[in-house]
Amino acid sequence: MVENNYFEELNKVDCNDKIEKKNGMSYLSWAYAWGEVKKRHPDANYTIYENKDGWNYFTDGHTGWVKTGVTVNGIEHIEYLPIMDYKNKSIPTEVITSFDVNKTIQRSLTKACARHGLGLYIYAGEDLPEDNSGANEIKNEVKAEKAKATRELNKKVAEYNKSDEGLEMRYKNMYVLIRGMKQIDQYNKDKVLMGKVSDLLNELYEAQKTEAYEALNKLVNEKMLKTEPDEIPADICEKGEFLQAG
Known part of the structure; x- marks a missing residue:
């Protein structure tokens, strides 16, 4: 077993009173996350990656995303995050603003910190498929009713x-x-x-x-x-x- 596992150390930090809720999603302040990392690991640093033209975001011509990295104890974890609006929908490239990019960079860095353990539990389950069991049950009931009505009509x-x-x-x-x-x-x-x-x-x-x-x-x-x-x-x-x- 590795001694002084920094991941376990950061993963044990209680972030509950710093969690913010918005549109049904949980967020952790970038300033708080970075502060907690630096208090425990003063040599930690982060990187905001740029594309070949020197932009601090990337695009495929349709939407955009940012790429950030956080290094702790010489280990870098990279996070890619799409540039999204307040509904968490990707913003078309032609209407992306510098404010949108800056906000996404901060969120991306916070998630990169989570990859090192800090507040990782906040994001647990966000990459899982949505639970549509309730909707599917309703659809099946409607389908059954339609089939019954069709049989009666026939x-x-x-x-x-x-x-x-x-x-x-x-x-x-x-x-x-x-x-x-x-x-x-x-x-x-x-x-x-x-x-x-x-x-x-x-x-x-x-x-x-x-x-x-x-x-x-x-x-x-x-x-x-x-x-x-x-x-x-x-x-x-x-x-x-x-x-x-x-």
């Missing part, structure tokens, strides 16, 4: 489609749809529609809606033969009694 639609009123509506809609096809061979190319028509014809037959069955079947055969019926029957266009079995 059930009601299925029940309506099987009723006389629903069957009548589907028959009329299908007749008008197919009758309105103007492009040659359009019906023959629509395999999905052909399947739906086949199902509807079976339902009409089983419900003994003979006249409706024959009218739709005739129209389908005409479309398959690429011929055009004269006109849509009046009982399809106008509201009236559903075609009954003959």
Whole structure:
């Protein structure tokens, strides 16, 4: 075990009465942090790194960050910190001010001191993913409710489609749809529609809606033969009694 472990020494310093709260985050004053380090290690020093142009911050053209280092007992710990606004969101490069940079440098140096042990516990957990369990639980509940509502709606639609009123509506809609096809061979190319028509014809037959069955079947055969019926029957266009079995 290393004797006189300076990290343990700094890590034992109680900083609780110096912690400041802002926007839900905990901060330690740079002046206090540096003072505590220097009291115990007078030879400690810090470095504010500059880019190739001599600026005291770095940028990728979109946002910026600072790089600082604190050396204690000959050991340097470096801290990179993005330049952020009061909401802790990165500030776009074009609006970064010298005040923003200076404030970020102070915060970065404080965190570099924490890497040596001073107030490190203050930052515990800040690099962990946010706990979204509550939000995820709500999302799952909403998703389950939507799924339940969808199932109930589908059930009601299925029940309506099987009723006389629903069957009548589907028959009329299908007749008008197919009758309105103007492009040659359009019906023959629509395999999905052909399947739906086949199902509807079976339902009409089983419900003994003979006249409706024959009218739709005739129209389908005409479309398959690429011929055009004269006109849509009046009982399809106008509201009236559903075609009954003959």
